Amino acid sequence: MIAETICSAVSAAGLGIAAITGYRKRYLAAARIAAYALVPLGLVLTGAVDWAVSTAFSPTAWIGFGLLGGAWALFMTTRAVERRSGGTRKERRAAERAARKDAVAPAASAPSLGRSARPSAAPASPPKASGSGEDFSDIEAILKKHGI
Template sequence: MLTAAVSFVLTAGGVAVAGLRAYRRRYLSAIRWFAVALLPAGLYLTGLFPVARTIGSEFADWATKLVFDPRVWTGIVLLAVSAALLVATRWAGRRRAVDATGDGRAVTGPAAGRAAVTGAPVAPGAADRKSAPKAGGQDDGLGDFSDIEEILRRRGI
């Protein structure tokens, strides 16, 4: 009985605030307030307050165990170690793919998988051609436009 009264008082208060927001021509804010105001009545009428109470109680129990139980801290440490190992293996795999080319360029595409798995050097043609420096030995940062340059050159532009 008390839950119903509190729910509907909260809903009425939220609707009143929404009405004030709408009166001040802040319609988006009024709609948000109205949406939030409907939640307590909806939770009561659907019978979800006992569920919310159970969830809150279980969460409080978990938080208490988190602070005081060494077994939970051991689990957290194991999760952190697992995440660190996954990140380290990803980093090492990428580094091995870069080292396999021999010239410091990263291998991309299917060649990256072969280099990472076999550890064998990959032919320079297997690397991404767009990242290769120009014939002059200097990379001007326009390697991605080499195809466009070639097309323009063929057309005499």
């Protein structure tokens, strides 16, 4: 009841200011002020003020708003964790299955040796002298090529 009285008084004051502004030959500003002044009166007549007042002072409504906020926070937190961990558990399992299917030899523990399972008896190149010289042969060739 008091909210409707306050809104009606605000509208009456606004219409009075609009009338004074119109008397001063500022018709556009007067029309704008009158439009703003009619908004609280329209809210009273539609019942929006009663609904807002009953919601604002209702503990049940505030508990409901709190629960909605908590649910939203949980939802956003779980989405953020999913994005950081690479998707949902179901999506990760599907990706692991696809990776296992795409693998050439998923059970192999060591790389294969080539065409045959055992190395050939004769080496492909003659053995070089052991020592530090064989480790740097490529580097020495590059340096000789550049004249160093």
